[in-house]
Amino acid sequence: MAQGEVLLEVKDLKVHFPTGDGLVKAVDGLSFKVHRGETFGIVGESGSGKSVTCLTALGLTNLERAEVSGEVLFHGNNLITLNKEQMRSVRGKELAMIFQDPFACLHPLYKVGDQIAEAILCHDSCSKKEAQGRVIELLGEVGIPKPKERYAGYPHEYSGGMRQRAMIAMALVHNPHLLIADEPTTALDVTVQAQILELIDRIKNEFNIGVILITHDLGVVADVAQTVMVMYAGRAVEMGSRDELFSRPLHPYAWGLLDSIPHIDQRRQKLVPIEGAPPSLINVPKGCAFHPRCPHQFEPCNKERPALEDRGGGHLDACHLSIEDKRRMWEDREARAAKAGV
Amino acid sequence: MSQVATPPEPVVSSEKTTGDPLVAVENLTKHFPITNGIVLQRQVAAVQAVEDVTFSIYPGETLGLVGESGCGKSTTARLVTRLLEPTSGSVWFDGRDITTLSRREMRPLRREMQMIFQDPYASLNPRQTVGQIIGTPFRIHKTEGETRKKVQALMERVGLNPEHYNRYPHEFSGGQRQRIGVGRALALRPKLIVCDEPVSALDVSIQAQILNLLQDLQSEFKLTYLFISHDLGVVRHISDRIAVMYLGHIVEVAQATELYDHPKHPYTSALLSAVPKGHSSGSLTERVVLQGDVPSPIDPPSGCPFHPRCPKAREVAGGEGVPDDCRSEMPPLGDVLENHVAACWYPVESGEAIEKAAHA
Numbered sequence: 221m222a223q224g225e226v227l228l229e230v231k232d233l234k235v236h237f238p239t240g241d242g243l244v245k246a247v248d249g250l251s252f253k254v255h256r257g258e259t260f261g262i263v264g265e266s267g268s269g270k271s272v273t274c275l276t277a278l279g280l281t282n283l284e285r286a287e288v289s290g291e292v293l294f295h296g297n298n299l300i301t302l303n304k305e306q307m308r309s310v311r312g313k314e315l316a317m318i319f320q321d322p323f324a325c326l327h328p329l330y331k332v333g334d335q336i337a338e339a340i341l342c343h344d345s346c347s348k349k350e351a352q353g354r355v356i357e358l359l360g361e362v363g364i365p366k367p368k369e370r371y372a373g374y375p376h377e378y379s380g381g382m383r384q385r386a387m388i389a390m391a392l393v394h395n396p397h398l399l400i401a402d403e404p405t406t407a408l409d410v411t412v413q414a415q416i417l418e419l420i421d422r423i424k425n426e427f428n429i430g431v432i433l434i435t436h437d438l439g440v441v442a443d444v445a446q447t448v449m450v451m452y453a454g455r456a457v458e459m460g461s462r463d464e465l466f467s468r469p470l471h472p473y474a475w476g477l478l479d480s481i482p483h484i485d486q487r488r489q490k491l492v493p494i495e496g497a498p499p500s501l502i503n504v505p506k507g508c509a510f511h512p513r514c515p516h517q518f519e520p521c522n523k524e525r526p527a528l529e530d531r532g533g534g535h536l537d538a539c540h541l542s543i544e545d546k547r548r549m550w551e552d553r554e555a556r557a558a559k560a561g562v
Numbered sequence: 563m564s565q566v567a568t569p570p571e572p573v574v575s576s577e578k579t580t581g582d583p584l585v586a587v588e589n590l591t592k593h594f595p596i597t598n599g600i601v602l603q604r605q606v607a608a609v610q611a612v613e614d615v616t617f618s619i620y621p622g623e624t625l626g627l628v629g630e631s632g633c634g635k636s637t638t639a640r641l642v643t644r645l646l647e648p649t650s651g652s653v654w655f656d657g658r659d660i661t662t663l664s665r666r667e668m669r670p671l672r673r674e675m676q677m678i679f680q681d682p683y684a685s686l687n688p689r690q691t692v693g694q695i696i697g698t699p700f701r702i703h704k705t706e707g708e709t710r711k712k713v714q715a716l717m718e719r720v721g722l723n724p725e726h727y728n729r730y731p732h733e734f735s736g737g738q739r740q741r742i743g744v745g746r747a748l749a750l751r752p753k754l755i756v757c758d759e760p761v762s763a764l765d766v767s768i769q770a771q772i773l774n775l776l777q778d779l780q781s782e783f784k785l786t787y788l789f790i791s792h793d794l795g796v797v798r799h800i801s802d803r804i805a806v807m808y809l810g811h812i813v814e815v816a817q818a819t820e821l822y823d824h825p826k827h828p829y830t831s832a833l834l835s836a837v838p839k840g841h842s843s844g845s846l847t848e849r850v851v852l853q854g855d856v857p858s859p860i861d862p863p864s865g866c867p868f869h870p871r872c873p874k875a876r877e878v879a880g881g882e883g884v885p886d887d888c889r890s891e892m893p894p895l896g897d898v899l900e901n902h903v904a905a906c907w908y909p910v911e912s913g914e915a916i917e918k919a920a921h922a
Contacts (some may be wrong), residue, residue: 265765265766265767266765379855380855381855409630409792410630410833410836411832411833411852412630413838414852415852415853417838418851436765436766439837439838440838442838443838476767477766477767480767480769480770481766481770482770482773482793482796482798482799482800483795483798484798484837490774490777491770491774493767493768493769493770493774494767494770497735497737497738497768498767
């Protein structure tokens with residue numbers, strides 16, 4: 221995969237929320253890069269810090285309530301240090317986003333077309349007429365049938381899939397360089413999910429932009445992402461190319477996730493769940509945050525926090541096990557699965 | 563109610579499906595009226611939520627019910643447990659037609675059929691302790707013996723710490739709350755448990771724990787499940803047989819492996835191909851991507867409800883339009899293979915790949 225220029229670089233990002241019960245370390249030292257022409261998948265369970273990372277990048281965390289440190293570099297600007305006015309000139313223009321619930325994101329009393337036109341008029345000084353023309357063009361682009369008539373439709377007249385298409389149209393109004401999609405298909409049915417994922421993929425290629433796709437669904441990531449980062453308790457535990465990560469995952473947490481998902485093309489006798497529950501972010505376990513649930517934990521796991529290290533070929537993980545041990549364990553597991561499989 | 567009726571003949575038979583069915587649903591229909599007017603409420607239309615549905619569930623099996631949102635899965639579940647009154651049709655439970663029973667006659671049967679719901683928080687009373695929640699079925703049905711002991715034994719069985727007897731639902735995590743729901747459903751040792759999306763709200767690692775628990779309990783207590791989910795992977799994992807619903811109709815019923823390996827209805831085929839596969843070989847381009855959305859159940863299409871979106875119908879008609887029989891008549895649920903029924907005029911052949919639908 222030829223990599224384009226680096227669009228977004230996150231360096232040692234920390235987002236902590238002081239609360240009455242203690243400090244919630246939602247994101248705790250996260251670094252990654254997103255390139256042009258790449259879909260960067262972030263997976264993790266609820267509360268792993270996926271969404272907070274992106275909200276912070278978009279300047280949508282309340283800085284009066286949160287302690288943010290680190291850098292989010294976008295076109296050389298550190299987004300965290302921008303003031304509200306400066307942020308507003310970037311957000312929605314070069315940096316666009318789509319959220320999970322397309323109904324909650326559209327105002328129920330305004331026409332969908334007008335809402336998208338408003339997004340155009342925010343940053344461009346063009347006439348309302350011109351904006352309307354552009355909206356109709358965009359609605360057609362994202363696959364809404366009869367865009368001219370649909371311009372005047374209200375959100376409740378749109379189906380879930382169409383609302384999400386409208387949100388994507390709104391995100392595209394200023395030809396963004398980077399699109400952040402936070403669980404864009406979670407609220408949709410599988411057949412509609414397939415349509416939306418295909419649309420996002422097509423737009424990425426057509427406009428040559430970068431996409432950050434946040435999801436809890438490993439299947440979605442495996443289908444559309446080129447690079448994948450797995451998050452656990454506010455940190456990245458594994459990062460690498462999609463092929464590497466799904467054919468030879470390194471981190472025991474990634475193994476656990478793969479083992480606990482029922483597959484549609486093969487029926488296994490028994491799922492192997494990860495024991496226990498994700499930790500509270502106020503009281504993250506010492507050492508490796510995953511160690512209390514890890515079947516392979518040993519001496520240093522509960523004392524020292526493993527660093528995220530390159531294990532060869534741009535495949536990173538944060539774990540105390542040696543790479544040889546990991547490879548051996550994964551091969552054993554594959555052999556066992558092949559034996560048990562039908 | 564003096565009519566003498568007999569349960570319907572089983573629709574499908576196989577190893578696990580011999581003997582009398584525990585539940586037999588016959589021509590079940592549910593329409594929700596839409597009314598207009600303030601004083602004189604005239605019915606102007608009806609949401610045809612469930613339309614002429616027939617299926618059986620055999621003792622000890624898990625019947626999976628899949629479909630997209632709004633296809634009538636949950637309404638069917640509520641009809642089977644008679645939480646809703648059907649518009650027409652009958653539900654036979656253990657040899658009795660429960661749709662004709664009075665409330666009083668229904669009560670002893672209620673302990674035989676229980677439900678587990680999707681949202682484990684909304685389905686638990688926040689002002690009751692776990693002990694009260696799981697103990698309520700014992701009090702209602704006035705069972706013998708000490709409730710507290712029985713509740714604690716149940717808590718232990720479903721993987722909760724019995725010492726947490728006096729805690730409230732908000733003190734538990736999502737997975738633990740679902741365990742409370744399972745414990746409550748299990749309290750009176752029912753024959754049938756209707757699971758309505760029991761793992762949809764949970765994270766994957768927790769989802770696997772609950773699925774394993776349900777499977778263990780099934781073999782331990784000889785339970786029968788009606789398992790509703792929109793997640794095709796989950797349904798395949800847990801079900802013996804699977805019924806696929808589309809717009810109020812059951813369009814296909816088969817053994818789990820059979821259904822996934824040889825889907826006969828074009829909708830099943832498209833549904834299966836839409837699921838992200840979770841490995842690199844299944845790329846986006848190989849999928850059948852259905853165009854458009856599910857039509858409204860207020861004004862469903864004529865004939866086969868799937869015909870406006872059906873790639874196979876378009877293929878049969880030579881690219882444009884759909885064949886007349888698809889448009890004019892609903893195909894009956896008929897045998898396409900042994901133990902495999904589908905409602906389609908032109909079932910998918912084994913090995914046939916449905917053409918990717920052209921952009922509408």
